[in-house]
Amino acid sequence: MANGEVTFFRSESEEIELIYCRNSRISYPPHTHVSSYTLGLLTEGSVAFEQDGNRGICHTGDFFVVPPDTVHEVCALAEEYSILSVCFRKDVIYRQDPETILWIVGNLANHLVAGNYIDAGQIAMLGDAVEVLYRDLEIIAFPEQSQIENAKNLLAGAPENPFPVEELSRRVFVSQYYLIREFKKRFGLTPHQYQMQNRVRKAQHLLLEGRSITEVALITGFCDQSHFDRWFRKMLGITPSEYIEAQIRLPDRD
Numbered sequence: 001m002a003n004g005e006v007t008f009f010r011s012e013s014e015e016i017e018l019i020y021c022r023n024s025r026i027s028y029p030p031h032t033h034v035s036s037y038t039l040g041l042l043t044e045g046s047v048a049f050e051q052d053g054n055r056g057i058c059h060t061g062d063f064f065v066v067p068p069d070t071v072h073e074v075c076a077l078a079e080e081y082s083i084l085s086v087c088f089r090k091d092v093i094y095r096q097d098p099e100t101i102l103w104i105v106g107n108l109a110n111h112l113v114a115g116n117y118i119d120a121g122q123i124a125m126l127g128d129a130v131e132v133l134y135r136d137l138e139i140i141a142f143p144e145q146s147q148i149e150n151a152k153n154l155l156a157g158a159p160e161n162p163f164p165v166e167e168l169s170r171r172v173f174v175s176q177y178y179l180i181r182e183f184k185k186r187f188g189l190t191p192h193q194y195q196m197q198n199r200v201r202k203a204q205h206l207l208l209e210g211r212s213i214t215e216v217a218l219i220t221g222f223c224d225q226s227h228f229d230r231w232f233r234k235m236l237g238i239t240p241s242e243y244i245e246a247q248i249r250l251p252d253r254d
Contacts, residue, residue, distance in 0.1 A: 005024075015089050018112065019084070024080060041062075046077050148186050216240070
């Protein structure tokens, strides 16, 4: 075939599609994918790739990630090229965690290895592309409230857990910048400030249960008692010991 061979592979659920272009000279003009995320892995040759006004050359082993509704273009160069594209429905990305997607992609890609379309090493490259998709993309179409609420619930539910912003953003599938900006816009605090606030609130309850200040500091995730004291005073204006001493219990009835 003058333009090479194009083969489509669909998952049984039709939620994921793999498209393999072998020995192709096809150029794809500027276009978008309305309802899917696409990973492209160049298995042979080179192409010019442009997205969001940024243009570069992709060589064998390079991959790119295209979110929905993003204009991009693939231009053939002098040589033939082969490329594997993996298209995910948007709802699949929102519904599944990265580990599940990696398993599904690996399972599908094994069939391509068996058919001599790609080799085992290129499956690992697809895994890298999936991780980039989840780590760096802002999933704009996903309801903003759900994303930010999920982050808030994670911090409120277990404030003692270490939640650096890169980990938190990975869990709720948005970029770090987007998470910080939208969290502050909605709740008036950064994720870190909100987490520390909730650590102090949890500490208040534990102190009232009679636990020692040192024990509470460790339980609520502070580095040490000094760190705990500093944040407690910052939030309440008094130290943990002053807080304990300031408690007055009133009878339920006169």
